[in-house]
Amino acid sequence: MNFLKNKGYFFALIIILCFLGCKTTTQWKGQAPIRKVSTLTVPVQRQYAGIFDLGDGVFVSNDYSGARMNGVARTNDTLISVLITSENSPINPSPWYGFKIWSEAEKDLYVKLTYNEDAFHRYFPKLSKNGSDWEALDSLKYKAVKKIYNERELAESITLQLSVNKDTLWVSAQELITSSVVDKWTNELLTNSFVSKSTIGESNQGRPVNLLTIGDSDDQRMIMVISRQHPPEVTGFLAMQAFIETLCADTDLAKRFRATYNTYVVPLVNPDGVDNGHWRHNYGGVDLNRDWENFNQPETRAIRDFMREKVSATGGSFYFGVDFHSTWEDIFYTITPELKGNMPGLVPLVIAGLEDEFPGYEPNIRPSPGTGNKINSTAFFFFEFGAESFTYEVGDNTPREFVRKKGETTAIKLMEQLLK
Ligand SMILES: [Zn+2]
Known part of the structure; x- marks a missing residue:
């Protein structure tokens, strides 16, 4: 699996647990309330x-899946x-980047990441020699030019020192x-007899929207799990993986x-x-997590149609739904507890269970x-199915062990509460 193989993260976990143990009273208030925006398809820039x-035997590439690098120049020798x-724009600021670099001769190079106006650097660089095992860049090799954006001190550009060969x-x-x-991971899950895979739709560019079914029940009781509406939100995906693997575990x-x-x-x-x-957006240039009312995009429509057809074909109910994301810090966006779904109180009890498990951890x-x-x-x-639901947000820099x-x-x- 693709986790950071860095002992530093273990110590960071200890530090964050100690930090959480201090019961800080100034919790982050989260993002501003979401606003309605048009979700009709618009062009994106490829x-x-x-x-x-x-030159000089140095090459940079963005010719692979998941790359992002829109221009590159040799400013001087190093x-x-x-x-x-x-x-496209407007867009929420989560500037993903990714490229490969190599050099015929072994050397140290400085690579400066710049962004378009009003954007800023957000994700601390990760390095890999094979594209699947990652380590955070040594912080001594990282220099940022900082500015204040919306009360956060952020970098308008960063310079990385890289040893290339x-x-x-x-x-x-x-x-x-x-x-x-993701396919590789789902194929591993499919070795379990109780897991199956189907395709419920197609993206704008014709990629499959895949669905896993986990369980041997008669569909009277169902739960829905989704992840990666927003491409850079990898820590949310990692939490989802651990969540799903636990549902698939060989435990009573x-x-x-x-x-x-x-x-x-x-x-x-x-x-x-x-x-x-x-x-952030899909190939229709849209933030998919604003399209669950008008369903202008094929990805959201596929999930809506699947859930509706499932309920009408089986007469069963969705009791729970969760959507995994990433943001600045760990936070849970829940439905106000005054509104009652199919199992009132479920989400607060699950979150309270987390609080019990990690002493001193105060969920936001x-x-x-x-x-x-x-x-x-x-x-x-x-609102459509009565499924008790929440948005599970994981911090960009939350230590992977803790995620x-x-x-x-x-x-x-969740399993304990749903089986009570
Ligand atoms: Zn998100």
């Missing part, structure tokens, strides 16, 4: 993919400048988890759960966005302010 010969731009070095905003990596709890509930999973809602290295929970906008996935799950543990524990607490 990047020109190729291998760029920068400095390479890279331009990163979004697929004839072997390809991969540089990426987060671990590279493209559609083929998971076996009982699978005999009672069927779980439906769309692990990669936006395959075009992921494989094209988009910052932001309930939606009522029946306002119904444009995102979890509102759709709740996994939290994903596993969420699955355990």
Whole structure:
């Protein structure tokens, strides 16, 4: 699996647990409430993919799935400048980047990442020698030019010091988890007799929207899990993986759960966005998580139609729905507890279970302010099907060990509550 193989992350986990143990009273208030926007298809700008010969035996490439590099120039002997731009605008600021670099002669090079105006650097660089095992760049080799954006001190550009040689070095905003990596993971799950896979739709560019079915139940009780509406949100995907693997585990709890509930999973809602290295949108140029009311995009329509057909064909109910994302810090966006779905109190109990499991961990929970906008996935799950639902947000920099543990524990607490 593609986890950061860096001992530093273990110590970071200890530090974050100690930090969480301090019971900070100033929790992040989360993103501003979401606003309705048009989700009609608009054009996106395709990047020109190729291998760029920068002279002197130095090459840079963005010719692979999940790459993003919109321009590159050799500024001088040791400095390479890279331009990163979004697929279209306006867009939320999550500037994904990814490229490969190599050099015939062994040398140290500086690579400066620049962004279009009003954008800024966000993701701490990850390096890989094979495209699947990643390590965070040594912080001593990272220099940022900082500015204040919306009360956060962020970098308008960064410069990385890279030791390059004839072997390809991969540089990426987060671990590279493209559609083929997701397929590999789902194929591993498919070795379980209780897991099956089907295709419920096609993206704008014709990639399959794949659905996993987990369980042997009669579909009277179902849960829905989705992830990666937003391409760069890899930490949310990692939590989803741990969550799903726990539902598939060879434990008494998971076996009982699978005999009672069927779980439906769309692990990669936006395959075009992921494989094209988009910052946020699908190939229709749209933020999919604003399209759950009008359903102008094929990816959201596929999931809507699947859920509706399932309920009408079986007479069963969705009891729970979760959508995994990433943002600045760990946070849960829930439906306000005054509204009752098919199992009132479920989501608060699951989150409280997490709090019990990690002493000192104080979950950041932001309930939606009522029946306002119904444009995102979890509102759709709740208001259309009565499924108790929440948006599970993982911090961009949350230590990967903790991401996994939290994903596993969420699955355990959920199964316990749903079987009560
Ligand atoms: Zn998101």
